[in-house]
Amino acid sequence: xxxxxxxxxxxxxxxxxxxxxxxxxxxxxxxxxxxxxxxxxxxxxxxxxxxxxxxxxxxxxxxxxxxxxxxxxxxxxxxxxxxxxxxxxxxxxxxxxxxxxxxxxxxxxxxxxxxxxxxxxxxxxxxxxxxxxxxxxxxxxxxxxxxxxxxxxxxxxxxxxxxxxxxxxxxxxxxxxxxxxxxxx
Numbered sequence: 001x002x003x004x005x006x007x008x009x010x011x012x013x014x015x016x017x018x019x020x021x022x023x024x025x026x027x028x029x030x031x032x033x034x035x036x037x038x039x040x041x042x043x044x045x046x047x048x049x050x051x052x053x054x055x056x057x058x059x060x061x062x063x064x065x066x067x068x069x070x071x072x073x074x075x076x077x078x079x080x081x082x083x084x085x086x087x088x089x090x091x092x093x094x095x096x097x098x099x100x101x102x103x104x105x106x107x108x109x110x111x112x113x114x115x116x117x118x119x120x121x122x123x124x125x126x127x128x129x130x131x132x133x134x135x136x137x138x139x140x141x142x143x144x145x146x147x148x149x150x151x152x153x154x155x156x157x158x159x160x161x162x163x164x165x166x167x168x169x170x171x172x173x174x175x176x177x178x179x180x181x182x183x184x185x
Contacts, residue, residue, distance in 0.1 A: 022067050032182040092116060099112050133153055
């Protein structure tokens with residue numbers, strides 16, 4: 001039996017991730033936030049590695065998100081974000097992608113822009129992390145006047161946000177800015 005060095009396995013895993021997009025947070029990751037929420041990593045959906053699972057504590061099925069950034073239940077909006085994320089992976093400062101979508105079962109039209117703003121070390125109450133700042137700009141058009149930006153600090157190694165900054169310019173959102181207060185990898 002021939003053994004494969006761990007370094008080769010890591011390279012193979014990285015090349016698989018590059019073909020698909022950024023990896024999902026591992027099953028068991030726990031992040032506490034400054035707004036009192038808990039993020040529980042659940043790994044990737046075995047049928048679709050672009051879908052990250054986040055476990056709930058109430059027994060309901062896990063939240064399904066496209067790379068941890070938007071609900072996978074958002075239909076064509078989720079497909080648009082998936083397409084944009086594939087366009088900017090692997091992350092590199094200055095990479096961007098813009099996609100348009102019409103929300104399923106409504107007349108709301110959207111434009112999503114994903115920008116890889118920079119790589120930086122960020123200190124939050126949970127510690128200091130090497131992170132990529134991923135900005136999502138959502139612009140409504142046609143009958144939709146929404147305009148917002150979200151910056152996610154996606155920590156290398158755990159592939160989960162350790163900070164979210166939300167800027168609402170027009171419209172409404174339920175999202176709130178937060179920082180990680182503890183991280184259990």
